[in-house]
Amino acid sequence: xxxxxxxxxxxxxxxxxxxxxxxxxxxxxxxxxxxxxxxxxxxxxxxxxxxxxxxxxxxxxxxxxxxxxxxxxxxxxxxxxxxxxxxxxxxxxxxxxxxxxxxxxxxxxxxxxxxxxxxxxxxxxxxxxxxxxxxxxxxxxxxxxxxxxxxxxxxxxxxxxxxxxxxxxxxxxxxxxxxxxxxxxxxxxxxxxxxxxxxxxxxxxxxxxxxxxxxxxxxxxxxxxxxxxxxxxxxxxxxxxxxxxxxxxxxxxxxxxxxxxxxxxxxxxxxxxxxxxxxxxxxxxxxxxxxxxxxxxxxxxxxxxxxxxxxxxxxxxxxxxxxxxxxxxxxxxxxxxxxxxxxxxxxxxxxxxxxxxxxxxxxxxxxxxxxxxxxxxxxxxxxxxxxxxxxxxxxxxxxxxxxxxxxxxxx
Amino acid sequence: xxxxxxxxxxxxxxxxxxxxxxxxxxxxxxxxxxxxxxxxxxxxxxxxxxxxxxxxxxxxxxxxxxxxxxxxxxxxxxxxxxxxxxxxxxxxxxxxxxxxxxxxxxxxxxxxxxxxxxxxxxxxxxxxxxxxxxxxxxxxxxxxxxxxxxxxxxxxxxxxxxxxxxxxxxxxxxxxxxxxxxxxxxxxxxxxxxxxxxxxxxxxxxxxxxxxxxxxxxxxxxxxxxxxxxxxxxxxxxxxxxxxxxxxxxxxxxxxxxxxxxxxxxxxxxxxxxxxxxxxxxxxxxxxxxxxxxxxxxxxxxxxxxxxxxxxxxxxxxxxxxxxxxxxxxxxxxxxxxxxxxxxxxxxxxxxxxxxxxxxxxxxxxxxxxxxxxxxxxxxxxxxxxxxxxxxxxxxxxxxxxxxxxxxxxxxxxxxxxxxxxxxxxxxxxxxxxxxxxxxxxxxxxxxxxxxxxxxxxxxxxxxxxxxxxxxxxxxxxxxxxxxxxxxxxxxxxxxxxxxxxxxxxxx
Numbered sequence: 073x074x075x076x077x078x079x080x081x082x083x084x085x086x087x088x089x090x091x092x093x094x095x096x097x098x099x100x101x102x103x104x105x106x107x108x109x110x111x112x113x114x115x116x117x118x119x120x121x122x123x124x125x126x127x128x129x130x131x132x133x134x135x136x137x138x139x140x141x142x143x144x145x146x147x148x149x150x151x152x153x154x155x156x157x158x159x160x161x162x163x164x165x166x167x168x169x170x171x172x173x174x175x176x177x178x179x180x181x182x183x184x185x186x187x188x189x190x191x192x193x194x195x196x197x198x199x200x201x202x203x204x205x206x207x208x209x210x211x212x213x214x215x216x217x218x219x220x221x222x223x224x225x226x227x228x229x230x231x232x233x234x235x236x237x238x239x240x241x242x243x244x245x246x247x248x249x250x251x252x253x254x255x256x257x258x259x260x261x262x263x264x265x266x267x268x269x270x271x272x273x274x275x276x277x278x279x280x281x282x283x284x285x286x287x288x289x290x291x292x293x294x295x296x297x298x299x300x301x302x303x304x305x306x307x308x309x310x311x312x313x314x315x316x317x318x319x320x321x322x323x324x325x326x327x328x329x330x331x332x333x334x335x336x337x338x339x340x341x342x343x344x345x346x347x348x349x350x351x352x353x354x355x356x357x358x359x360x361x362x363x364x365x366x367x368x369x370x371x372x373x374x375x376x377x378x379x380x381x382x383x384x385x386x387x388x389x390x391x392x393x394x395x396x397x398x399x400x401x402x403x404x405x406x407x408x409x410x411x412x413x414x415x416x417x418x419x420x421x422x423x424x425x426x427x428x429x430x431x432x433x434x435x436x437x438x439x440x441x442x443x444x445x446x447x448x449x450x451x452x453x454x455x456x457x458x459x460x461x462x463x464x465x466x467x468x469x470x471x472x473x474x475x476x477x478x479x480x481x482x483x
Numbered sequence: 484x485x486x487x488x489x490x491x492x493x494x495x496x497x498x499x500x501x502x503x504x505x506x507x508x509x510x511x512x513x514x515x516x517x518x519x520x521x522x523x524x525x526x527x528x529x530x531x532x533x534x535x536x537x538x539x540x541x542x543x544x545x546x547x548x549x550x551x552x553x554x555x556x557x558x559x560x561x562x563x564x565x566x567x568x569x570x571x572x573x574x575x576x577x578x579x580x581x582x583x584x585x586x587x588x589x590x591x592x593x594x595x596x597x598x599x600x601x602x603x604x605x606x607x608x609x610x611x612x613x614x615x616x617x618x619x620x621x622x623x624x625x626x627x628x629x630x631x632x633x634x635x636x637x638x639x640x641x642x643x644x645x646x647x648x649x650x651x652x653x654x655x656x657x658x659x660x661x662x663x664x665x666x667x668x669x670x671x672x673x674x675x676x677x678x679x680x681x682x683x684x685x686x687x688x689x690x691x692x693x694x695x696x697x698x699x700x701x702x703x704x705x706x707x708x709x710x711x712x713x714x715x716x717x718x719x720x721x722x723x724x725x726x727x728x729x730x731x732x733x734x735x736x737x738x739x740x741x742x743x744x745x746x747x748x749x750x751x752x753x754x755x756x757x758x759x760x761x762x763x764x765x766x767x768x769x770x771x772x773x774x775x776x777x778x779x780x781x782x783x784x785x786x787x788x789x790x791x792x793x794x795x796x797x798x799x800x801x802x803x804x805x806x807x808x809x810x811x812x813x814x815x816x817x818x819x820x821x822x823x824x825x826x827x828x829x830x831x832x833x834x835x836x837x838x839x840x841x842x843x844x845x846x847x848x849x850x851x852x853x854x855x856x857x858x859x860x861x862x863x864x865x866x867x868x869x870x871x872x873x874x875x876x877x878x879x880x881x882x883x884x885x886x887x888x889x890x891x892x893x894x895x896x897x898x899x900x901x902x903x904x905x906x907x908x909x910x911x912x913x914x915x916x917x918x919x920x921x922x923x924x925x926x927x928x929x930x931x932x933x934x935x936x937x938x939x940x941x942x943x944x945x946x947x948x949x950x951x952x953x954x955x956x957x958x959x960x961x962x963x964x965x966x967x968x969x970x971x972x973x974x975x976x977x978x979x980x981x982x983x984x985x986x987x988x989x990x991x
Contacts, residue, residue, distance in 0.1 A: 081692070081944075081947075083726040083727050083729075083730055083765075084685070084692055084695065084696075084723065084726070084727055106665055106669055109662065109665060110662050110665065110666075113662050127649050127650065128662075129662060130645070130649045131646070131649055131650065132662060132663075132666045134642060134645045134646055134649070135666075135670075136666070136669055136670075136673075138638060138891075138895070139619075139638060140624045140634065140635075140638065140891055140895070141891065152645070153641075156645055156648070160648060162609075162612070166612070166616075169612075169613055169616050170616050173616040173617045173620050174620065176617075177617070177620045177621065379880075380884070380887075381624075381625040381883065381884070381887055382625070383623050383625050383626065386623055386624075386625065390619070390620070
């Protein structure tokens, strides 16, 4: 009996391993980018208000999609959610729920962990940090008192390097005041904890430091000069990393004007290169296409930068899913009934706005070298592209596609 | 906006396709099955993902056929008994679980899942959609067992909610889209992926081996003294089970088996033929005369017994290869896709075939019943499965990768099917609850596996496992494999009674 058992076991595993069935990789390749095909057809049906076709395609997508499957399945899943919200007129409500859940569930530790892992795995975020820091340091050369107004969602991960540079560059480190502008998403207690850590770090570096917070702004567009409590003797730098896109499209002009009123020595602007501004009503199919293009790229990048079973990658993908609901399924431009927008614009579009108030400040060769050195620390696929003639600044490219744009501006 | 879709009423959770008999609605307690006594006081499923309590020995069970735990049923007539049972599960788990963030997190997930499922069962889809984001946020397929179970249940709930809105079955549109051929290709790829994941499942869990070894043992016993056998495998997949049987038959003393014929049923002719080639190689290696006949389709749709006759012997009613050929039927049940097409049709076919033996291995999970009932059962069941897989995983990235593949491609797919409108059959036909009962009603009687070679072999198999949480129970002639007293698979064997078999509809 024992021998039988053993032999059966052997044969069983033999049978199992000798011919693991072809997972259909070749046919999968033949099916290619199926998510894009089905999703585009569905978006076209939505734009044409063709109920029957919408039905049919949503059904197919629902069968095939999975938030935990391969890249095509995950793309299908997140876009399906946005399309479903749109088709059932539940975008605003859905976004509100998603946003509040994210706010409640994120702790300081978990957010920081995701962010740091992302920065370790990919230069997507750190590119902007290095470029912006370089521009700020050069613009503030010789200034004894600096005031950096940080309008970004990077939880101050950008500043330790800058503090180090301030400490080592000159004999006497200048005084640095850092004001972090927070919209409700981040959570005040989280930012205050960050502030405490920054203060400790600055003490370590020997840089006179002051941390301020402009907290709980319901919308970024409501930021006013008064809230920043500017001081006469400070040189102001405004750091807008992924910030401008959080302002609703029709208020962006006013926001830029407000920035000018701060009389900054330098404004650093970093944005992802995509155009979601077409608006929910005007050109849905076009906006959808652009979302598909951008997020396919982003998901591909995440897949190649992270381990397959990474919880951090999962968190980042879920953030994308939330943004998609906002862009594709919500009418208003304000995100969740008064929250942040996610309507990215391309560099050319930002430039049109920024030249109304500022003129470009090109990155010096030193800064460009710093960025190049940064990219060498990451796996292959990343590169730099100086922006074109009419668009100042620098692009980060992933597999030849421009994905992030960094620029600096002066009065 | 899109009024056409917006005004669409979500399909009633308890209704299947139009025209088919709807499964029992959980909100009408009168249609519930008779209450089952709870086997353990208070706590929910033992040793499963959501509870930290250690398993206690099972007390008596008033259902002789099942050792599966059922939540206690409240007497409150105003509330659905399953919902009440679900609430008790929550309370039970709360009392049983210790303190600690892991358990607290698991409890919260459990509570949210149950509330969401109740909302779906009551057609309060808006409410369900409000609850899902938090469940999703707290869950992850790469986390702890409760987080992983929750991730797949949340995914399945979302799938269910969407399909409730847009229709559970492919809509009949006047102008089919160009996407349809693409969809079919993708569905095929999905089946191939399932086959691949099944291999991984076989290496991370003893369930497959238990099913195969036990059935093979029962089959070989039934073939004592026979020389020529015809095996009909109702869902042959990769044919993993059969080399073992070849070996048993080729090496037994006494009447040596002269020929083996296998009819393998499956959905893709290509995959079937590949399986056939593989099995031919094995048989040749053992010097056995072997023939493979692929049968593309679903067993419940086959009306003509002629398809089971040997191809080459024309003019003969039953293939006589030397002595008369003996037919046995094998079926290992799962929720990955609909195997039978029509459960009733399958039973009728088995009656008509009068095989020497029908070897069945079924999941201890009812595929019939209303949504909430299926949900709660599945939560018990898959919590145990995920726990078992978690403990059995080899350390390191490769082991975890394999486990993740199994969870995602197989268990996740099953969970999705179970929660779908109409349950795993997805055809709207009222599915069979327990195959054993069904066969008995159709005039088969059970051949006990207790105390015999099948039981011994299963015991040996478990003994060889490094992971010690699996349990083996002999009950009522069946063999049950479980994880910490929650029964996962039941193996049984059936023979047609000597008396003429009852006609369809009787004894149901």
